[in-house]
Amino acid sequence: MTAPMTTPTGVRTAARGGAGTTRTARRRRVQHPWAIVAFVAPFAAMFALFYLVPIGVAIWQSMLVVEREGTYGAATEVFGGFQQYALVFQNEAFWSSVGRVLLFGVVQVPVMLGLALLFALLLDSPLVRGKKFFRLAFFAPYAVPGVIAAIMWGFLYSPNLSPFEALTSRVDLLSADFVLWAIANVVTWVFVGYNMLIIYSTLLAIPQEVYEAARIDGAGQARIAWSIKIPLVRPALVLTAVLSIIGTLQLLAEPQTFRSFSSAVTSTYTPNMTIYATSAVPNVSLAAAFSVVLALATFILSFAFLRFARRKGVDA
Amino acid sequence: MSTAIEPEATSASPAVNPRGIGRRGDAHPGATRGRGPRESLFSRTGAMIVMAVFTFYFLVPIWWLLVASTKDRGQLFSTNPLWFADFQLFENIGALFDYRNGVYLRWILNSLLYAGLGAVVATVLAAMCGYALAKYRFPGRETIFNVVLGGVLVPATALALPLFLLFSRVQLTDTFWAVFLPSVVSPFGVYLSRVFAEASVPDELLEASRLDGAGELRTFFTVSIRLMFPALVTVFLFQFVTIWNNFFLPLIMLRSEELFPVTYGLYAWNSTINQFPELRTYVLVGSLLSIIPLIITFLLLQRYWRTGLGSGSLK
Numbered sequence: 001m002t003a004p005m006t007t008p009t010g011v012r013t014a015a016r017g018g019a020g021t022t023r024t025a026r027r028r029r030v031q032h033p034w035a036i037v038a039f040v041a042p043f044a045a046m047f048a049l050f051y052l053v054p055i056g057v058a059i060w061q062s063m064l065v066v067e068r069e070g071t072y073g074a075a076t077e078v079f080g081g082f083q084q085y086a087l088v089f090q091n092e093a094f095w096s097s098v099g100r101v102l103l104f105g106v107v108q109v110p111v112m113l114g115l116a117l118l119f120a121l122l123l124d125s126p127l128v129r130g131k132k133f134f135r136l137a138f139f140a141p142y143a144v145p146g147v148i149a150a151i152m153w154g155f156l157y158s159p160n161l162s163p164f165e166a167l168t169s170r171v172d173l174l175s176a177d178f179v180l181w182a183i184a185n186v187v188t189w190v191f192v193g194y195n196m197l198i199i200y201s202t203l204l205a206i207p208q209e210v211y212e213a214a215r216i217d218g219a220g221q222a223r224i225a226w227s228i229k230i231p232l233v234r235p236a237l238v239l240t241a242v243l244s245i246i247g248t249l250q251l252l253a254e255p256q257t258f259r260s261f262s263s264a265v266t267s268t269y270t271p272n273m274t275i276y277a278t279s280a281v282p283n284v285s286l287a288a289a290f291s292v293v294l295a296l297a298t299f300i301l302s303f304a305f306l307r308f309a310r311r312k313g314v315d316a
Numbered sequence: 317m318s319t320a321i322e323p324e325a326t327s328a329s330p331a332v333n334p335r336g337i338g339r340r341g342d343a344h345p346g347a348t349r350g351r352g353p354r355e356s357l358f359s360r361t362g363a364m365i366v367m368a369v370f371t372f373y374f375l376v377p378i379w380w381l382l383v384a385s386t387k388d389r390g391q392l393f394s395t396n397p398l399w400f401a402d403f404q405l406f407e408n409i410g411a412l413f414d415y416r417n418g419v420y421l422r423w424i425l426n427s428l429l430y431a432g433l434g435a436v437v438a439t440v441l442a443a444m445c446g447y448a449l450a451k452y453r454f455p456g457r458e459t460i461f462n463v464v465l466g467g468v469l470v471p472a473t474a475l476a477l478p479l480f481l482l483f484s485r486v487q488l489t490d491t492f493w494a495v496f497l498p499s500v501v502s503p504f505g506v507y508l509s510r511v512f513a514e515a516s517v518p519d520e521l522l523e524a525s526r527l528d529g530a531g532e533l534r535t536f537f538t539v540s541i542r543l544m545f546p547a548l549v550t551v552f553l554f555q556f557v558t559i560w561n562n563f564f565l566p567l568i569m570l571r572s573e574e575l576f577p578v579t580y581g582l583y584a585w586n587s588t589i590n591q592f593p594e595l596r597t598y599v600l601v602g603s604l605l606s607i608i609p610l611i612i613t614f615l616l617l618q619r620y621w622r623t624g625l626g627s628g629s630l631k
Contacts, residue, residue: 030452030453030454030455031452031453032452032532033454035448035452035531035532035533036448036452036454038444038532038533039444039445039447039448039452039533039536040444040445040448040449040460042441042444042445043441043442043444043445043501043506044445044460046441046497046500046501047463047464047467047501047503049497050475050479050497050498050501051467051470051475051501051503053482054475054478054479054481054482055475055478057478057481057482057485058477058478058481061481115370118366119367119370122363122366122367125355125363126355127355127359127360127362127363127364128363128364128367129364134367134371136615137371137374137375138370138371138374139614140374140375140378140611141374141377141378142557142614143607143610143611143614144378144607144610145560145561145563145579145606145607145610146561146563146579147563147579147580147582147583148579148582148603148606148607149377151582151583151586151599151603152377152378152380152381152603153377154586155384155600156377156380160393161384161392161393161397162397163376163380163396163397163398189373189374189377192374193374220355220359221355221359222359246469246471247471250471250473250474252473252563252564253561253563253564253579253583256563256567256583257583257586259587260586260587260588260589260590272473272564275477276477276564276567276568279477279480279568284481287477288477288478288481291474291477291478294474295470295474298471298474299469302469
């Protein structure tokens with residue numbers, strides 16, 4: 001790394017006055033400008049085209065309203081300001097879908113991360129043998145795409161196909177009362193292993209010496225886990241929590257697939273399903289406004305969580 | 317897993333690992349064995365019971381899918397769901413491949429193309445950009461990096477509708493490009509490439525290469541890209557899985573069956589299962605076959621996969 005002012009030569013030339021200024025001038029000139037352009041431009045162009053431009057298009061579309069000349073006249077899109085957003089805030093289906101995923105997240109995210117943390121700690125402790133096997137077995141569901149996982153569990157929940165008939169014949173897991181938690185189980189099943197691996201990798205990066213003192217003091221595994229390991233993996237936990245919160249708000253594949261198993265899953269069950277259903281009407285302007293509101297809500301929620309996590313970290 | 321693909325399990329020491337990328341071996345010989353006897357039988361049994369119970373939880377659904385795929389339609393309902401009856405797996409696979417002129421194989425091929433090719437292109441683009449951000453100084457460098465970091469937090473599903481609006485303006489919805497092109501952008505890949513290039517590509521090596529008269533691009537493609545290889549495999553894997561699992565984009569973009577990726581195709585079949593019960597076997601067998609490529613990729617590239625997870629979370 002070249003950090004001009006901290007290197008001895010930099011200090012010496014600066015002290016020499018005149019010679020120093022030409023040197024800094026030369027330093028400021030970017031070296032290999034064409035190489036830099038060649039390296040950065042392809043990604044930058046694709047990123048602009050498929051990240052930034054679509055966001056701009058969505059915001060613009062959300063400002064448009066459809067106007068017709070008479071009942072059967074040609075429809076034209078005209079600028080309507082924030083009219084669509086007024087409709088978003090009056091839309092009960094959308095807000096109840098937001099409430100539903102929030103409820104889902106408040107229960108499912110802590111359960112999933114709690115299990116992931118427990119398994120990571122067990123894998124990192126000397127209590128468990130056959131670590132490689134368990135690591136693979138727990139991670140395997142992550143190889144199953146959300147749609148396929150939902151199809152599998154959908155069949156497992158169905159009373160006439162399930163190997164758990166004793167349970168499924170008594171409790172209808174696909175009824176309106178239970179289906180949200182049936183979906184939560186699918187998401188948990190897929191992602192526990194993935195989160196476990198993130199936390200476990202962080203635990204593996206901690207040098208053994210850190211535990212030396214505690215072990216000499218006679219602390220048991222539970223004590224070491226609670227007082228040393230969990231505080232050290234806090235950043236990984238915060239990361240997985242933020243990713244899970246974002247994922248929860250974006251829930252789509254699993255509930256959309258469950259529609260063929262359960263009539264309790266409506267076409268506006270989650271915010272993204274509402275967006276899809278609205279765009280299929282087609283009412284793309286309202287769908288775009290939903291998207292913008294959902295994206296903002298996601299950002300606000302993840303930042304609020306990060307701030308909350310940081311403040312708690314300072315207090316502890 | 318053999319020791320051959322995990323050389324660092326015995327030699328890992330945090331001091332020589334750049335930025336803690338890489339890891340300590342699980343079977344840390346001194347530590348594990350030395351501590352073992354001190355743990356009570358009670359807590360060891362308890363821990364093993366917890367792990368065993370959850371092994372069932374994680375593996376029974378996959379086992380069930382495997383067993384169900386080997387049965388014909390009648391046996392699916394009449395025989396023990398967790399054990400084999402007449403083994404019909406290959407007949408079922410044959411019927412699946414024949415169904416409607418082999419549309420299922422077409423979907424698998426589409427998925428491999430979207431995810432495989434898309435992830436390769438994404439990895440190359442991300443590696444070049446991340447490398448430049450790590451190894452060159454130029455105005456706007458940090459701004460670019462921060463914008464890209466913001467992109468990491470934007471989930472693929474949130475972009476599906478905006479992309480649909482964009483593609484419908486240029487009338488490219490329901491084409492191969494509508495699903496493929498957005499998949500070649502991986503902000504996370506740029507982030508990981510930058511972190512890894514900073515740690516693993518020494519400036520001295522680049523200077524030496526320049527003195528030898530090699531151009532910047534040539535140095536990158538012959539020297540630097542090799543040093544960055546473990547990170548690039550990770551970027552590839554992440555992107556492959558992201559594309560393979562992406563559901564909203566094909567759902568909103570595609571109408572023509574011959575363009576579907578396999579997950580979306582199976583979803584479409586599953587949605588009509590109540591009208592066409594014969595599809596049930598095809599959905600089950602198709603689901604089983606569709607997760608095999610991912611499981612194989614995971615097993616082959618496990619080591620890189622975990623390296624990347626570790627370096628991602630340590631930041």
